Amino acid sequence: MNRSITALVAGVSAMLLAAGCASDKPATSSAAPESSAAAPSTAASSNTGEQSKFFVQADYDAQLAMRSQEAEGPADKPWEQAIAPEMVDTAKYKKDGPYNLCFSNAAVNNPWRQVGWKTMQAEVALHKEIGKFTALDAEGKDDKQISDIAELVGKGCDALIVSPNTTATLTPAVTGACPKVPVIVFDRGVETDCPVTFINPIGGYAFGADGAEFLVEKVPAGGKVLALRILPGVDVLETRWSAAKVTFDQSQLDVVGVEFTDGDAAKTKSIVSDYIQRHGKIDGVWMDAGATAVAAVEAFEDAGVPVPAVVGEDQQDFLQKWKSGGLTAIAPTYPTYQWRTPIIAALKILKGEEVPKTWKLPQPKITSENLDTYLQPNMPPLHYALCGCEDLPDFPAAWGGK
Amino acid sequence: MRALRSMGPILAVLAVLLVLIALVNPFFLEPAGFLAFLKRAAPLVILAAGQYFVIVSGEFDLSVGSLVTVQVVVAARLIDGQEEATWPVLALLIVIGLLVGLANGVITTGLRVPSFITTLGMMLVLSGAVFLWTGGAPRGALSETFRMFGRRDLGPVPWSVLVLLAAGTAAILLMRSDFGKRLIATGDNERAAGLSGVRVDRTRIAAFVVSGLAAAVAGILLGGFAGVSAQVGQGLEFQAITAVVLGGVALGGGRGSVVAAMAGAFTLEALFTLLNLYGISGALEFAVQGVIIIAAVAASSVRLPFRRALRV
Numbered sequence: 001m002n003r004s005i006t007a008l009v010a011g012v013s014a015m016l017l018a019a020g021c022a023s024d025k026p027a028t029s030s031a032a033p034e035s036s037a038a039a040p041s042t043a044a045s046s047n048t049g050e051q052s053k054f055f056v057q058a059d060y061d062a063q064l065a066m067r068s069q070e071a072e073g074p075a076d077k078p079w080e081q082a083i084a085p086e087m088v089d090t091a092k093y094k095k096d097g098p099y100n101l102c103f104s105n106a107a108v109n110n111p112w113r114q115v116g117w118k119t120m121q122a123e124v125a126l127h128k129e130i131g132k133f134t135a136l137d138a139e140g141k142d143d144k145q146i147s148d149i150a151e152l153v154g155k156g157c158d159a160l161i162v163s164p165n166t167t168a169t170l171t172p173a174v175t176g177a178c179p180k181v182p183v184i185v186f187d188r189g190v191e192t193d194c195p196v197t198f199i200n201p202i203g204g205y206a207f208g209a210d211g212a213e214f215l216v217e218k219v220p221a222g223g224k225v226l227a228l229r230i231l232p233g234v235d236v237l238e239t240r241w242s243a244a245k246v247t248f249d250q251s252q253l254d255v256v257g258v259e260f261t262d263g264d265a266a267k268t269k270s271i272v273s274d275y276i277q278r279h280g281k282i283d284g285v286w287m288d289a290g291a292t293a294v295a296a297v298e299a300f301e302d303a304g305v306p307v308p309a310v311v312g313e314d315q316q317d318f319l320q321k322w323k324s325g326g327l328t329a330i331a332p333t334y335p336t337y338q339w340r341t342p343i344i345a346a347l348k349i350l351k352g353e354e355v356p357k358t359w360k361l362p363q364p365k366i367t368s369e370n371l372d373t374y375l376q377p378n379m380p381p382l383h384y385a386l387c388g389c390e391d392l393p394d395f396p397a398a399w400g401g402k
Numbered sequence: 403m404r405a406l407r408s409m410g411p412i413l414a415v416l417a418v419l420l421v422l423i424a425l426v427n428p429f430f431l432e433p434a435g436f437l438a439f440l441k442r443a444a445p446l447v448i449l450a451a452g453q454y455f456v457i458v459s460g461e462f463d464l465s466v467g468s469l470v471t472v473q474v475v476v477a478a479r480l481i482d483g484q485e486e487a488t489w490p491v492l493a494l495l496i497v498i499g500l501l502v503g504l505a506n507g508v509i510t511t512g513l514r515v516p517s518f519i520t521t522l523g524m525m526l527v528l529s530g531a532v533f534l535w536t537g538g539a540p541r542g543a544l545s546e547t548f549r550m551f552g553r554r555d556l557g558p559v560p561w562s563v564l565v566l567l568a569a570g571t572a573a574i575l576l577m578r579s580d581f582g583k584r585l586i587a588t589g590d591n592e593r594a595a596g597l598s599g600v601r602v603d604r605t606r607i608a609a610f611v612v613s614g615l616a617a618a619v620a621g622i623l624l625g626g627f628a629g630v631s632a633q634v635g636q637g638l639e640f641q642a643i644t645a646v647v648l649g650g651v652a653l654g655g656g657r658g659s660v661v662a663a664m665a666g667a668f669t670l671e672a673l674f675t676l677l678n679l680y681g682i683s684g685a686l687e688f689a690v691q692g693v694i695i696i697a698a699v700a701a702s703s704v705r706l707p708f709r710r711a712l713r714v
Binding site: 111262263264265266267268269270271273274277278294295298302303304317380381382400 | 427429430434435438442482483540541542543553624627628629630631633634636675678679
């Protein structure tokens with residue numbers, strides 16, 4: 001019995017290995033689900049597979065252009081700025097305070113959202129005219145958020161803020177709420193423009209392109225780049241990769257792998273170590289989010305090789321590593337200060353002031369030049385530097401800092 | 403001698419896999435490359451050794467994955483980057499592992515709940531408790547001293563390899579002792595063992611405690627290796643069970659050696675490494691584990707129903 005099990009396993013392993021030999025060459029693993037076995041691109045030697053189903057050329061072009069546009073509004077308060085705003089009139093929503101604001105939150109199940117949520121609560125505390133602030137947490141479940149929105153609409157809110165869990169599924173719920181109460185949507189969007197305003201930073205294409213362009217600039221032609229993604233099929237992440245892919249395809253860089261890490265630090269470290277062993281030298285690492293950036297950097301350190309150019313994000317632990325290690329790095333951001341703006345927008349609407357229909361917030365990137373302005377050593381490792389929370393009450397203690 | 407002969411197949415498979423890895427990646431043959439593999443495999447091997455104790459006594463421990471996550475998250479929160487807090491927290495983590503193992507053992511033997519259910523419930527309780535405590539995402543940071551065990555080397559040898567050698571030796575010695583013989587007797591035929599004077603319940607509880615301790619050690623190594631993460635323990639319990647089963651330990655208990663279980667863990671890790679080197683998607687890892695577990699249960703399915711009937 002003992003022997004038969006191991007024989008069976010040996011047989012299965014042999015089958016799997018044979019399957020491995022029959023598919024792609026090892027060096028060109030392209031893990032995106034919709035990519036075919038060999039999708040030769042017309043450009044240089046990159047092997048990035050097929051373009052993402054989520055890619056929309058018009059949005060891509062618009063976002064990349066927005067990066068260089070000047071935002072209107074106070075320069076020291078980027079969460080109040082707007083890029084090329086088209087204002088809408090909100091006189092019909094004007095009413096007297098105190099206001100009852102409601103918020104349907106998709107989740108607080110990752111550090112980015114936790115920092116954002118704390119920031120939003122602190123913003124609420126700033127405004128005395130908000131009499132009541134009711135927030136419901138959908139715990140990352142679409143069906144719960146749909147019923148949360150229905151419940152909030154019935155609670156006599158003066159304005160409803162929604163951060164949708166997914167785009168398509170939440171659209172009917174938002175469409176149903178719009179006639180009853182002014183709706184403000186932020187972060188992820190919905191497929192209707194009935195909300196009074198939709199707030200978000202420039203977006204994923206700009207995020208992905210910022211990182212990829214940095215690598216094209218820093219890594220010599222023919223250099224090997226490893227792309228690390230969290231998981232496939234998530235719209236906000238797919239846009240980041242698709243923009244990076246366009247940049248890499250047009251460059252002379254060799255993308256040796258596109259791997260999924262599930263956002264897990266141990267898996268990231270193992271994958272990067274394997275690539276270092278396989279290729280001897282990796283010249284650049286592109287990532288679609290920064291939670292596992294430190295793990296990727298540590299993989300190089302543990303292998304005893306110099307850390308190459310790295311794309312991260314504005315987590316404090318990555319910024320700390322960048323500074324102390326003197327790394328060649330860039331941190332594109334998806335700023336958490338966008339959690340302040342919906343409160344500001346709600347108050348503007350209820351006071352009858354104009355707001356942009358699509359409120360595009362600036363999306364700064366952290367470079368070696370401005371790193372020192374964003375690095376705050378006393379904040380916890382998973383704190384986001386672009387929280388816009390330094391001037392809020394109870395900073396830094398409420399955000400876990402010392 | 404008989405144990406060595408029964409281990410022949412798994413060692414052969416392991417050797418073949420290691421040769422294949424070396425073919426694809428010659429760096430593997432160098433000390434640094436091989437040590438890196440051992441460093442990565444160490445947590446799973448230790449976890450498999452702990453799981454072996456439970457399985458050979460006729461039970462299951464599904465809670466080890468969640469326990470590992472709890473260890474890492476609790477450590478990060480309590481240490482919060484301060485070096486002085488490292489040793490007290492390490493001690494606390496060991497105690498947590500022992501207590502969870504004790505709870506598993508007492509509930510299974512005292513309340514007569516099948517261990518599959520007990521540890522499944524414990525797994526859910528632990529992951530829910532972690533979620534509640536952290537509000538969804540882990541906070542805090544591990545200190546450099548804590549991370550030393552999972553990440554750094556003592557001279558040329560990684561700390562985790564030293565811990566692995568220590569744990570492996572302890573496991574082998576434990577199984578060679580009277581306790582080990584009592585454990586196998588309990589798993590083989592509970593009634594006969596009980597009638598021969600073996601304290602069946604106490605032996606089983608001890609097995610669960612060992613498994614909890616193994617999870618604590620694995621958690622310390624994994625937290626050190628990769629840092630804080632809320633997914634660090636995901637799926638580890640199934641990897642551990644697959645490893646033990648791969649080593650030829652019968653599900654239902656009574657047969658197999660701890661060395662074989664550890665060899666099974668090395669084999670599983672080698673298989674995953676090979677899949678990784680071929681660029682085969684990570685999702686296939688789950689499929690591979692599923693195939694192995696099903697094959698093992700199918701091969702030993704005759705035992706399980708009869709065992710339940712014998713339980714009086």
